[in-house]
Amino acid sequence: MDTIIRPEQKQEFKKIQDLVINAFSNAEFSDQQEYLLVERIRRSDAYIPELSLVAIDSDDQPIGHLLLSKVTIVDEDQSVESLALAPVSVATDYQKKGIGRRLITEALSRAKEMGYQSVIVLGHEHYYPKFGFKPASSWNIRAPFDVPDNVFMATELTENGLHDVQGVVHYSEAFSS
Template sequence: MDIKIRLERTENYKKTEEVVRSAFESEEFSDKKEHVLVNRIRKTEAFVPELSLVAENSRQEIIGHILLSKVKIVNEKKEVESLALAPVSVIPEYQYKGIGSLLIKAAITFAKELGYQSVIVLGHQDYYPKFGFKRASTWKIQAPFDVPDEVFMALELTENSLADVTGVVQYSEAFS
């Protein structure tokens, strides 16, 4: 399968949101509003256009999308910038073919190249560890809401970048 990962362009926004909506419409643990979240994130300071990527098939149709946006890890002494991986989407007919993995790997690579130090994800405990994610509690990093420990994870993009980081993740207002 010939899949190309590239930066999303503004003229792709409507199509990308359709892809995101389609990807989640039959997901059990979804509020079916991930496409709205993507739209809202784009309108905030948390949006990093270089970390909004799409997957195209051989006919140059957008079949997947991933977005990393800025978050902060906050404690009483300091704030540390990080990224949130949310959401990653692949249209149903292309799911379970490795496209989500391609998107995640590309986003992680781009984030490293841009100098970001870490990524936070709320996701499946058996899926994200294969990309290097570990329980965020390993670094005493907490979610701002009640969530099982095993599904709230972090990834160091550079070695020991979270060694001295503790606190609660503060998402952008788009997530509210």
């Protein structure tokens, strides 16, 4: 399957919205509102166009989408910028075919090239460790809400990218609207 991973383009937003709705239509842990999160992130200061990636099939149709957006990790007077990985969407007909893996791998690589040090994710405890994620509590990094330790994870994009970093993750307002 010929799939291209690249930054999304504004003229694709409607197709990407349809894709995100489709991707979460049968998801067990979904409020079916992920497409609204994508829209809110795009309108926020947390949005990084170069890290909003789309997987395009050979018919030039979006089959996957991923967003990395800015967050901060705050501990008293220290604030460190990081990224949040959310959401990751793959059209139902393409799930379990490596599209999500390719999107995540490409996004982490691009984020590292752009100088980001770390990424935070709230996600499946058996899926994200494949990409180097481990419980954020390993660095004494906490979610701003109650969540099981094994699903709130972080990864370092550079060696010691989270050295001396601890605190609570502050998401953009897009996540709470």
